[in-house]
Amino acid sequence: MQDYDFSAIEPKWQAYWEExxxxxxxxxxxxxxxxxxxxxxxxxxxxxxxxxxxxxSGLEVVSRKRRMEGYNVLFPIGFDAYGLPTENxxxxxxxxxxxxxxxxxKKFTGQLKRVGFSFxxxxxxxTTEEGYYKxxxxxxxxxxENGLVFRDTTLVNYCPSCKVVLSxxxxxxxxxxxxxxxxxxxxxxxxxxxxxxxxDKLLEGLKDVDYLPNxxxxxxxxxxxxxxxxxxFRIKEQDESLRIYTTRPDTLHGVTFxxxxxxxxxxxxxxxxxxxxxxxxxxxxxxxxxxxxxxxxLVKDKTGVKIExxxxxxxxxxxxxxxxxxxxxxxxxxxxxxxxxxxxxxRDYEFAKKFGIEIIEVIKGGDISKEAYTGDGEMxxxxxxxxxxxxxxxxxxxxxxxxxxxxxxxGVQYKMKDWAFNRQRYWGEPIPLxxxxxxxxxxxxxxxxxxxxxxVENFEPGxxxxxxxxxxxxxxNCKCPKCGGAARRETDTMxxxxxxxxxxxxxxxxxxxxxxxxxxALKYWMPVDWYNGGMEHVxxxxxxxxxxxxxxxxxxxxxxxxxxxxRTAQGLxxxxxxxxxxxxxxxxxxxxxxxxxxxxxxxxxxxxxMGAYELAAPWSDDSVKxxxxxxxxxxxxxxxxxxxxxxSDALRSYMHKxxxxxxxxxxxxxxxxxxxxxxxxxxxxxxxxxxxxxELRTLLILLNPFAPHITEEMFQQLGFGxxxxxxxxxxxxxxxxDQQVEIVVQLCGKIKxxxxxxxxxxxxxxxxxxxxxxKVKEALAGKTIRKxxxxxxxxxxxxxx
RNA sequence: GCGAGUAUGGCGGAACUGGCAGACGCACCAGAUUUAGGUUCUGGCGGAGAGAUCCAUGCAGGUUCGAUUCCUGUUACUCGCACCA
Numbered sequence: 063m064q065d066y067d068f069s070a071i072e073p074k075w076q077a078y079w080e081e082x083x084x085x086x087x088x089x090x091x092x093x094x095x096x097x098x099x100x101x102x103x104x105x106x107x108x109x110x111x112x113x114x115x116x117x118x119s120g121l122e123v124v125s126r127k128r129r130m131e132g133y134n135v136l137f138p139i140g141f142d143a144y145g146l147p148t149e150n151x152x153x154x155x156x157x158x159x160x161x162x163x164x165x166x167x168k169k170f171t172g173q174l175k176r177v178g179f180s181f182x183x184x185x186x187x188x189t190t191e192e193g194y195y196k197x198x199x200x201x202x203x204x205x206x207e208n209g210l211v212f213r214d215t216t217l218v219n220y221c222p223s224c225k226v227v228l229s230x231x232x233x234x235x236x237x238x239x240x241x242x243x244x245x246x247x248x249x250x251x252x253x254x255x256x257x258x259x260x261x262d263k264l265l266e267g268l269k270d271v272d273y274l275p276n277x278x279x280x281x282x283x284x285x286x287x288x289x290x291x292x293x294x295f296r297i298k299e300q301d302e303s304l305r306i307y308t309t310r311p312d313t314l315h316g317v318t319f320x321x322x323x324x325x326x327x328x329x330x331x332x333x334x335x336x337x338x339x340x341x342x343x344x345x346x347x348x349x350x351x352x353x354x355x356x357x358x359x360l361v362k363d364k365t366g367v368k369i370e371x372x373x374x375x376x377x378x379x380x381x382x383x384x385x386x387x388x389x390x391x392x393x394x395x396x397x398x399x400x401x402x403x404x405x406x407x408x409r410d411y412e413f414a415k416k417f418g419i420e421i422i423e424v425i426k427g428g429d430i431s432k433e434a435y436t437g438d439g440e441m442x443x444x445x446x447x448x449x450x451x452x453x454x455x456x457x458x459x460x461x462x463x464x465x466x467x468x469x470x471x472x473g474v475q476y477k478m479k480d481w482a483f484n485r486q487r488y489w490g491e492p493i494p495l496x497x498x499x500x501x502x503x504x505x506x507x508x509x510x511x512x513x514x515x516x517x518v519e520n521f522e523p524g525x526x527x528x529x530x531x532x533x534x535x536x537x538x539n540c541k542c543p544k545c546g547g548a549a550r551r552e553t554d555t556m557x558x559x560x561x562x563x564x565x566x567x568x569x570x571x572x573x574x575x576x577x578x579x580x581x582x583a584l585k586y587w588m589p590v591d592w593y594n595g596g597m598e599h600v601x602x603x604x605x606x607x608x609x610x611x612x613x614x615x616x617x618x619x620x621x622x623x624x625x626x627x628x629r630t631a632q633g634l635x636x637x638x639x640x641x642x643x644x645x646x647x648x649x650x651x652x653x654x655x656x657x658x659x660x661x662x663x664x665x666x667x668x669x670x671x672m673g674a675y676e677l678a679a680p681w682s683d684d685s686v687k688x689x690x691x692x693x694x695x696x697x698x699x700x701x702x703x704x705x706x707x708x709x710s711d712a713l714r715s716y717m718h719k720x721x722x723x724x725x726x727x728x729x730x731x732x733x734x735x736x737x738x739x740x741x742x743x744x745x746x747x748x749x750x751x752x753x754x755x756x757e758l759r760t761l762l763i764l765l766n767p768f769a770p771h772i773t774e775e776m777f778q779q780l781g782f783g784x785x786x787x788x789x790x791x792x793x794x795x796x797x798x799x800d801q802q803v804e805i806v807v808q809l810c811g812k813i814k815x816x817x818x819x820x821x822x823x824x825x826x827x828x829x830x831x832x833x834x835x836x837k838v839k840e841a842l843a844g845k846t847i848r849k850x851x852x853x854x855x856x857x858x859x860x861x862x863x
Numbered sequence: 864g865c866g867a868g869u870a871u872g873g874c875g876g877a878a879c880u881g882g883c884a885g886a887c888g889c890a891c892c893a894g895a896u897u898u899a900g901g902u903u904c905u906g907g908c909g910g911a912g913a914g915a916u917c918c919a920u921g922c923a924g925g926u927u928c929g930a931u932u933c934c935u936g937u938u939a940c941u942c943g944c945a946c947c948a
Contacts, residue, residue: 065902275867276867276868276943279866279867279943280866280867280943280944283865283866283867283943283944284943284944286944286947288947288948290948306948307947307948308948309947309948310948321948364946388946389946390946390948391946391948392946392947392948394947395947395948396947396948399948400948401948402948403948407948408864408946409946409948410948412946475947475948476947477944477947597942597943598942598943600943601943601944671875671876671887671888672875672876672888673875673876674876674877677868677869677876678869678941678942679875679876680874680875682874682875682889684874684875684888684889684890685874685875685888685889685890686889687888687889688887688888688889689888691888691903692888694902694903695903698903726879734875734876734877734887734888735876735877735878735886735887737887737888738876738877738886738887738888739886739887740887741886741887741888742886742887745887748904804883805883806882806883808882808883808928808929809928810928810929811882811927811928811929812929813883816883848928849928850928851882851928851929853882856882856883857882857883857929859882859928859929860928861928861929
């Protein structure tokens with residue numbers, strides 16, 4: 063028989079599925095539902111990456127299995143289409159971002175369909191479509207209404223190349239996430255979403271969801287809750303006090319200096335009474351010039367300036383304490399000022415050594431002449447705390463004292479910062495707010511949504527970091543919705559994260575024009591049962607969308623407290639050289655080439671077979687061939703088929719075992735071992751030399767989620783009907799067991815022989831059989847058995863000497 | 864620096880709650896088919912040894928009748944966070 067002609071078979075079935083709406087999810091069904099979600103792609107001009115294929119193939123297999131198990135499955139796809147690369151292409155080529163986006167979406171759609179993914183194509187969402195971003199804006203206005211949107215002037219991360227303000231998370235390592243140029247700090251008015259208000263809820267919610275442990279951990283670290291205390295130090299020279307945050311209030315007696323961030327407002331406030339104000343100012347300017355990256359690079363070399371004219375007073379001891387400014391203290395965390403305990407904090411220690419400041423030990427156990435001691439121990443030099451050796455107890459006592467004196471209390475801090483929510487860019491959702499000279503910031507009325515992104519000719523941002531929309535007078539000038547007077551529109555747009563923060567809700571009811579999705583649809587489909595995607599999105603994207611979801615839950619717009627019941631992540635596909643795939647390294651594999659050469663079924667099979675789904679694995683062109691060979695051998699089974707409608711004696715237990723293995727492995731994402739099990743079954747079939755109708759039917763059903771085209775074709779040719787309308791196959795646990803099992807006989811843990819015994823034989827029976835075995839007799843000759851260990855169906859171990 | 868993960872043949876990787884290490888695939892070797900190449904089929908394939916056996920899961924210890932699996936220490940690499948007070 064000829065190899066199967068995938069280039070004919072695959073388009074045939076893709077057309078069939080499309081024509082018959084095979085994968086359409088039904089709203090208003092009374093079947094049990096299953097909502098599988100994969101991260102929708104950003105439709106870049108480069109087309110799909112093999113990484114996309116792996117990312118989607120996991121839940122693709124699960125979804126196809128679920129449908130055969132009788133579920134109403136929602137497995138949707140869409141496009142996260144706002145974003146800088148598209149805009150940059152538009153600037154470069156002069157083609158409008160709308161056109162660029164439409165072309166890219168077309169390209170992606172073609173590629174996805176070519177791989178045969180069972181997406182419900184009637185529910186495609188495009189975040190840049192009016193009908194979609196209308197509701198993105200609606201959610202934003204609801205947040206505004208509920209006080210979660212605020213404007214502030216702060217130092218922001220600014221990319222001089224992209225001319226855009228970036229969030230902390232978009233500028234990690236001091237480099238722009240998009241163009242990788244250095245970030246500078248710039249003073250700017252920005253919109254924020256008050257995500258910190260949800261910090262605790264986001265943390266608490268993790269208890270109720272089924273995410274992989276490392277995903278939970280990353281989210282916890284991102285939120286970064288720390289418990290400690292706020293302590294107030296009076297300032298000797300002024301009627302003023304300095305508030306600090308510390309996790310170690312127990313070391314309060316060891317404070318020998320204080321440090322403020324260079325931008326701390328107190329310096330400006332008392333500049334007239336600070337003798338060396340000029341020096342402080344100079345230091346601050348120097349720091350502002352440094353990028354965040356440089357600040358962190360100079361971690362070992364502490365710098366700073368002492369403030370001449372402000373002295374703090376220790377609330378416990380009344381001792382006078384000098385105050386410094388230094389850039390190792392950040393304005394953005396805690397209160398922007400710290401109490402420094404050099405004996406028990408490594409950073410404070412370095413600073414104290416450099417500036418010759420006294421170091422007082424308050425906890426025994428280390429050698430503070432060499433380094434800071436951060437461990438536990440007995441308290442000394444600490445007045446009423448002396449002798450306490452439990453940290454918790456010391457902290458409790460200090461807090462009681464501070465509270466009595468009214469100069470401190472327990473407190474909590476989060477590393478997570480509020481979300482800078484605007485970009486000076488064209489290709490994003492317009493922020494639906496108006497600046498009115500008399501009313502202030504006014505929301506665009508809901509009836510006026512969507513606030514359309516106006517067509518412009520020139521997408522270049524202004525040199526001053528203004529959005530391109532600012533140049534468009536017809537857009538900017540408007541009437542205040544409140545007072546009717548002349549006003550100006552906000553010209554910044556939303557960041558790329560906005561559209562992806564709620565897309566899973568829209569899939570439930572994508573055409574709805576009166577709300578983001580109907581209550582019935584949300585009640586039926588939510589929460590997402592299983593969400594799979596990349597590790598790189600488990601903090602930013604997932605935390606943002608969980609935040610939006612929790613907000614929507616609080617205002618009664620969605621029925622569940624959490625959006626995603628379960629979250630897993632796939633591992634990267636590395637290049638054949640074992641390095642991360644990148645265009646510059648030239649090790650990128652194009653999925654199109656693989657489909658051209660081997661077909662979609664082989665591509666799908668290979669990305670799942672190459673290694674454990676959650677781990678990274680290098681691509682190998684050679685190994686792809688193994689998957690092709692496997693499918694060719696499956697195809698050839700048609701010539702080996704007998705007429706029987708039952709499992710044969712030769713293969714019966716093999717069939718049941720394989721059904722069990724494949725069914726279980728799909729649930730635990732053990733796709734590679736599921737495929738291996740089918741390969742093993744195939745080898746067995748070839749050894750037997752024939753396969754019954756019933757056996758082939760079962761094998762095709764098991765293989766269908768992985769390789770849907772070839773299996774559909776064979777199913778039809780063999781007269782079984784349409785595979786997608788079949789039920790998933792079941793197995794009988796009793797038939798998975800063999801009558802006889804081979805077990806190992808050991809002497810002191812060393813294998814001496816193997817014996818065949820009846821399945822489930824008890825210890826006495828096994829020993830009796832073992833004692834008849836020549837090799838066992840020989841091994842035990844002249845020895846006394848001291849102990850014997852029997853593990854049913856596994857081994858028999860004699861301990862003897 | 865902190866946190867997490869990974870380490871098994873020539874290669875990708877298997878091994879359920881401690882119980883036959885190397886499933887499955889690739890590459891390779893031999894044989895069959897083929898005019899030849901390719902394809903396909905059959906068999907072999909961690910290392911040492913003629914052999915019984917011995918040695919092997921990054922490295923060093925430990926617990927156990929028995930350890931890839933558990934514990935302690937250590938090395939290398941990957942990822943995340945990074946002066947978070």
